[in-house]
C-alpha cells in the first residue's frame with residue numbers, strides 16, 4: 001500500500017491523487033496513477049475538464065494499471081490490486097472483468113455500489129488504512145485547488 005501511495009504522488013490531476021499497484025505473489029505486475037490521456041496536456045497545465053462537479057479529463061489509476069499491463073502483455077488474472085482510494089463504479093467493473101480477485105483500498109471514496117457486487121463476484125474487498133508515516137508529500141497544486 002505504501003508503494004501505491006508513492007505512485008499516487010505522480011498523479012497529474014490535482015483534484016484527486018490516486019495510485020494503484022497490481023500484485024501477484026508479492027511481485028508487482030503493473031502500476032498506475034490518475035492522469036490525462038497519453039499525448040494530451042495534464043490538468044495541472046491545461047486546467048480540468050469539469051462535468052457535474054468532477055474532472056473527467058483523467059483516466060483513473062486502476063484503469064491505467066490495467067492498461068499498462070495490457071501494453072506490456074502482462075497477465076493480471078487472479079491478481080490483487082492496491083489502490084489508495086476505493087474504486088469508482090466504472091473502475092470496479094473493469095477490475096472485475098480483468099480478473100482481479102482482491103481489491104485493497106486505502107480510503108473510502110464516494111461509491112459503495114462495488115461493495116455490494118464484490119461479494120456476489122467473489123472479489124475480496126479489504127480496507128488497508130494508509131500508514132501515517134508513509135504519507136508522501138503532495139507537491140503544491142498550480143492555481144486554486146478544490147476538493148471533491
Ligand SMILES: [Zn+2]
Nearest residue numbers: 013043048055
Ligand atoms: Zn483534472
Ligand SMILES: [Zn+2]
Nearest residue numbers: 060087088091
Ligand atoms: Zn475510477
